[in-house]
Amino acid sequence: MSESKKTCADQVRAAFDQAPAEGLSYAGLYEKLAADGMDTGKAKDRINSSLRYLVARGYLLRTGEREHAMFRRSGTAMARPRLTESQRAERTKAKNRRRVERARAARGVTVGLRAAMIPKPVRAAPTAQPVFETFEQWKARGGKVERLTAAWERPG
Structure with a gap:
């Protein structure tokens, strides 16, 4: 058929x-x-x-x-609008312009989607910075040194 x-x-x-x-x-x-x-x-x-x-x-x-x-x-013939060459060229330019804009917009969406998939860097919470002091400052604050005996110094 x-x-x-x-x-x-x-x-x-x-x-x-x-x-x-x-x-x-x-x-x-x-x-x-x-x-x-x-x-x-x-x-x-x-x-x-x-x-x-x-x-x-x-x-x-x-x-x-x-x-x-x-x-x-209705009795009227089916008339098709005839375009001049300049009108046809203008219509083609507008059509191409819309096509390029759609493609550009689609690329922008794709780039945006890809950017959304990239993980953000993890920022660690700011940790407290340790306060350093010298041995002399620690001794002046009242720090006491313990002396541990070594194994060879122990009796028997």
């Missing part, structure tokens, strides 16, 4: 072209597309997106809300 080369929007437009005078509801459109071989279960979001786009471009008119909405052709 070969896949159709038509996009979802092309298939939606073709469904409305087959019945230009009548309006189609969501259910009617899904039935028509299913009859043409489209898997409407998988393509539901794309179909709804195509409908919103076609209404916004003025190709379709919508009446009603939610499940009671009816769509019909």
Whole structure:
């Protein structure tokens, strides 16, 4: 079974072209597309997106809300906006600029994450510095020296 080369929007437009005078509801459109071989279960979001786009471009008119909405052709052709070379170049520059900014921002996030993974150096609590005094100062404070006898000086 070969896949159709038509996009979802092309298939939606073709469904409305087959019945230009009548309006189609969501259910009617899904039935028509299913009859043409489209898997409407998988393509539901794309179909709804195509409908919103076609209404916004003025190709379709919508009446009603939610499940009671009816769509019909407005009679105007599907016009695509044509850009001049300068407009196209400006759009390309803006697109590239946004792409570079996104990449730079992503790198910044990565660097930040890596920096967060580096352990911080542990700082030891400041210890009390020992107070040094000389032997003479200790003796002057009243320190007494004990003399222990060595093993060879002990009797017997």
